Amino acid sequence: MSFDPVKREPRPGPVFNPYTPEFDANPYPMLEKLRAQPAPPFWEEGRGWLLSRYEDVIAVLRDTQRFTANRAAWEFDAELGVAAQIPELKELNRYGLFALASADHARVRKLISPALTPRAIERLRPGIQAIVDEVLDAAAARGPSVNVVTDIADLIPARVIGAMLKIPQGREALFQRFTEAMIKNFLPGLVSAGELEAMRPDIIEGLGLVRETVEDRRRNPLEEDILTTLIRTEAQGDRLNEQELLSLVAALIVGGFETTVHLISFTVFNLLQRPEVFAQVKAEPELIRNVIEEVLRFDNFGKMGLARYALEDVPLGGVTLKKGQMVLLMLGSALRDGDTFSHPDVFDVRRNTHASIAFGHGVHYCIGASLARLEVQLAVSTLIRRFPRMELLGQPTFGPHPVLRKMDSLEVRLRP
Structure with missing residues (x-):
């Protein structure tokens, strides 16, 4: 349902349901319908405003005076989900980047940027x-047929983050369990009360492990070490406090895991279903960077987009976004907008993607973007080098998820 900008009354619009198998497999026909609405900001009861056009999305991303990413503001209930039952996670949420006021957000980003530069x-x-x-x-040892999601992509990010933090030898298994529990409990409703109770010990013990690791690094700093850099970084006499450090580690785990897993999986899928592109990348390995950027644009795995909250009444696209209302920035739609991208429905490995907002924009640009890109680049390029004749064994399958087109399986035959 959208709003008539003159009468200020609801008017019929397309039925938007992102929770169907058809949407997960191919959301773009529905997203095109949203962009085609006379008043493109589209009101969805129970969600908020859906912005589907690139021009509107980038305008909100740039407007930090009238929109906030602070998910604790307005109608978001910080007591939802696991944080209500595990107080330690409530503290992590309170000091997380998306929960900080603008001044604190800018301060923390300035402090952490040296550790996460390209x-x-x-x-x-x-x-x-x-x-x-x-x-x-x-x-490869398990057999020629593998599920790229579970046998490859799922296994890389947690080990990379553990290596970045230099988790003590013998504690890797605990850190892996902690990572898996954090991912599952990131959004309310993804786990049952029984599952939460079963994972609670891993969360509590894992948080203790991270605290121990931070304290050890304070006593024994290492050269060219990300955690040491975060601990030592100082700007105008200001340093990260313990809760901010722990929240950043949690953000690396949660933000770096799902993004990397899905980008590896979607990149392999898009390559293997386009033999001509696959051949190009084998002939020109440096093209893998272009492929990754085009996958982020062409087949973005986000489902509901980025959330922002209006700090005041804002006229936009013929309607008025009211103070306190949530705005969902539909990146998957904006990145297929023909007013910004020529031939948007064509997968073009040589496209100039300078306008891409797949990792956000401005003050909320994803701090882990460089890490995700490097992990995916190495994972996919090594797959291609070692298995240049690999082939798809069918279409991917998707599982339920509130904000992602969650690929559960992608069966591939590995052929050297």
Whole structure:
């Protein structure tokens, strides 16, 4: 349902249901209908305003004076989900980047930026490559047919983050369980009360492990180490406090896991269903960077987009977004907008993607974007190098998820 900008009354619009198998497999016909509405900001009862056109989405991303990403503001209930039952996670949420006021958000980003620059992340390349090689060795040993999601993509991010933090030897299994529990409990409603109770010990023990690791690094700093850099970084006498450090580690786990898993899986899928592109990348391995950027644009795995909240009444696209209302920025739709991208429904490996907002924009640009890109680049390029004749064994399957087109399986035959 949208609103008539003159009468200020609801008017019929397309039925928008992102929770169907058809939407997960191909959301773009529905997203095109949203963009075609006379008043493109589309009101969805129970959700808020859906912005589907690139021009509107980028305008809100740039407007930090009238829109906030603070999910604790307005109607968001910070007591929902696991945080209500595990007080330690409530503290992490309170100090997380998306819960900070603008001034604190800017302060924390300034402090952490030296640890996550492209140059700093590039130093991780040898370690990430070693992890990728180990994962692919194990996948190949299991047989020629693998599920790229569970046998490869799922196994890389947690090990990379553990290596970044230099989790003590012998504690890797606990950190893996902690990571899996954090991912499952990130959004309300993804786990039952019984599942939460079963995972609670891993969460509590895992948080203790992270605290121990931080304290050990304070006592024994390491050169060219991300955690040491975060601890030492100082700006105008200000440093990150313990809760901010813990929240950043949690953000790396949650934000870096799902994004990397899905980007690996969607990149492999888009490559293998386009033999001509696959051949191009084998002939020009450096094209893998372009492929990743085009996958982010062409087949974005976000379902509901980025949430923002209006800090005042804002006229936009012929309607008025009221103070306190939630606005969902539909990145998957905006990145297929023909007013910004020429031939938007064509997968073009040589496209200039300078306008891409797949990792956000401005002050809320994803701090882990460089890490995700490097992990995916190494994972997919190594797959291609080792298995240049790999092939799809069918279409992917998707599972339920409130905000992602969650690919559950992607069956591939590995052929050297």
